[in-house]
């Protein structure tokens with residue numbers, strides 16, 4: 459092969475290699491390539507904003523109390539929930555014990571509003587104490603912490619005896635407090651220990667108190683959290699044994715997530 463032919467053959471080879479390399483190059487990114495159109499999120503019609511900052515139930519929520527009756531609730535001892543419904547709210551009846559939802563839940567968004575009465579008395583934990591037990595086991599504390607010091611892992615919005623809230627956003631007695639609680643249920647290993655812990659975010663009157671907090675185990679008044687394997691569970695509202703005037707609740711709804 460003479461020199462010219464050799465050069466022509468070499469150029470042809472280089473040219474073929476370049477074409478082959480060009481074919482292997484992925485197409486350049488365009489904005490459409492990272493835009494997805496499925497699955498389409500469902501349309502949810504939001505509720506109406508109430509004076510005080512809460513919202514009525516959005517269209518896909520399960521209404522747990524709409525001001526009329528406690529038909530979505532029952533006593534934890536069995537039988538009907540016998541707390542006192544009046545004026546579109548209900549008030550804890552300390553003689554009747556805790557109440558729980560008839561339905562059980564896993565992951566959820568819970569909206570619940572509560573009010574400490576203006577004639578509240580007592581101090582520390584004995585002042586407007588109640589609580590919201592997630593899946594019946596993990597307490598988000600309800601307490602009158604307006605100018606009422608107590609142990610900080612037991613104040614309003616604590617995961618009781620586990621997690622100190624990031625702030626104190628209490629409104630004074632007679633005003634409505636709004637909780638929005640976003641909860642992820644735990645998963646378990648075969649031996650009953652957590653594979654993934656429960657987690658919770660608590661927003662109180664628009665202020666974050668718990669930011670995706672890891673829950674260590676069940677709420678215990680004495681001792682440390684326990685790990686108990688469980689499935690779906692109810693929302694339990696606490697009838698606390700302190701002698702202070704009972705608090706009231708209104709506008710309760712939940713969305714399964």
Ligand code: MG
Pocket residue numbers: 587588589597599600696698
């Ligand atoms: Mg409590």
